[in-house]
Amino acid sequence: MTQPVARTIRLTNSLFLTGTALLTFTAVPAYIWTFGIDWFQISLFVSLFIATGLSITLGYHRLFSHLSFKASWPVRLSSLVFGAASFENSALCWCSDHRNHHKHVDHDKDPYNIKKGFFHAHMGWIMFKDQPELDPDNTKDLAQDPLVMWQHRNYVMIAIAVGFALPTLLGFLWNGWIGALGGFLISGVARIFAVHHMTFCINSLCHCVGRQPYSTKCSARDSDLMALFTFGEGYHNFHHEFQSDYRNGVKAWHFDPTKWAIWLLNKIGLTHDLRRIPEERILRAEISEHQRAITTRINKHSLEIPESLQQLWQTAHDRVQESLANWEEHKKQYAIIAKRQVAESGRKLEELRARISDANFQLQWAMQEWRNAQREIHLQLSQLVSAGA
Ligand SMILES: [Zn+2]
Ligand SMILES: [Zn+2]
Incomplete structure (x- = not known):
């Protein structure tokens, strides 16, 4: 009613x-x-x-x-x-x-x-x-x-x-x-x-x-x-x-x-039953928001950024996506094996824990490079905008 x-x-x-x-x-x-x-x-x-x-x-x-x-x-x-x-x-x-x-x-x-x-x-x-x-x-x-x-x-x-x-x-x-x-x-x-x-x-x-x-x-x-x-x-x-x-x-x-x-x-x-959104989903949202912000800034001022910088940005972005997918995959495997609880699970889980930690380290490294690339791009864009003003 x-x-x-x-x-x-x-x-x-x-x-x-x-x-x-x-x-x-x-x-x-x-x-x-x-x-x-x-x-x-x-x-x-x-x-x-x-x-x-x-x-x-x-x-x-x-x-x-x-x-x-x-x-x-x-x-x-x-x-x-x-x-x-x-x-x-x-x-x-x-x-x-x-x-x-x-x-x-x-x-x-x-x-x-x-x-x-x-x-x-x-x-x-x-x-x-x-x-x-x-x-x-x-x-x-x-x-x-x-x-x-x-x-x-x-x-x-x-x-x-x-x-x-x-x-x-x-x-x-x-x-x-x-x-x-x-x-x-x-x-x-x-x-x-x-x-x-x-x-x-x-x-x-x-x-x-x-x-x-x-x-x-x-x-x-x-x-x-x-x-x-x-x-x-x-x-x-x-x-x-x-x-x-x-x-x-x-x-x-x-x-x-x-x-x-x-x-x-x-x-x-x-x-x-405390609910947490998986970290990789949160990171993905953050990364795509940063990418969107840069693209919007470039389009807004119709700017041409140097090819070398574009390449640096693209490589950093690809590496982050790759490391993220790798880390996510190992975590998924871990969850599947942890659920099975068969005799050899313990050894396999230990092995996966090491791989997850390695993948996480690589991801942090890639994120740092990606952040540096973001900074470079923003700096370059600011210079281009003030030169054009
Ligand atoms: Zn609310
Ligand atoms: Zn609200």
Whole structure:
């Protein structure tokens, strides 16, 4: 059955978003000015900020929306309870919107379509949403989960209890009515405001600021700076290209606390089946994006690059492709033999491990030469462009 489409302003959402913002910039500083702030209030704010923020990125996003790993019930339940306390709707509705975002990114059916402007993608879509509340067709799997459905039915009650009543009560136990007011304003209102805008930035800034190393098919971008404020969700270009991977910051040095939390939970047996896109597929995407960028630059300025440089570039590219295919082939063979588990498997696997390591070394070497060739080409192109200007 098609759901009715509401095109008017969403009063409750709009009042809540503007109300929490107003209080954060008026009542919160007034409270701190009058009563000061102690370590308890700061710790409560930080703990609830991390618990509710991670419940969105780890729970709502990577677990429930993308099924990029599996989690035992304590992880699912706490993600749902603290996720509700971030006041971003029930997991079922959030995932429905988010799956539509990925499916129709940058187009009309994308709920937070950046092409409709920065404000719309950031928060306007919540205040003036013209989409149905829930698209039941894209959340059939989640509707089978009793915990998800329990949270969906009791969302408002859980959100108020954990988002407002809990920090107020803890504040009261610490320092009477003054502590209660502080808990409500700082760990309730201001914390909700902070988590809201952290999440909203992923839909707005992460679709207009940063690099596109894996794909230019959509507006999503990678930004180290955004990753710092979004529990690692700032590697949004990677995420849109490889949404089933539990990591967003795929490189070892990428700041992705959500990825680390999932990995740590896996080590203590609370998450399993962590999905990773094979490294060779990620490398292929990166290589073809670099090649495309160079070709676009050459065509844009109608440049003629020297034949020797063209040859250097082509040779480096061919070597990388060859090493990549070789490495991939050995890994495939390894997986097949590891599955068979026959008597001679152990010796064969050891032999293949050595070959994989050798192929990986050759690939790294080829990648370095290819990067040098890229640099040479870009340098040459810059010189040609400035000579022609
Ligand atoms: Zn996503
Ligand atoms: Zn996105």
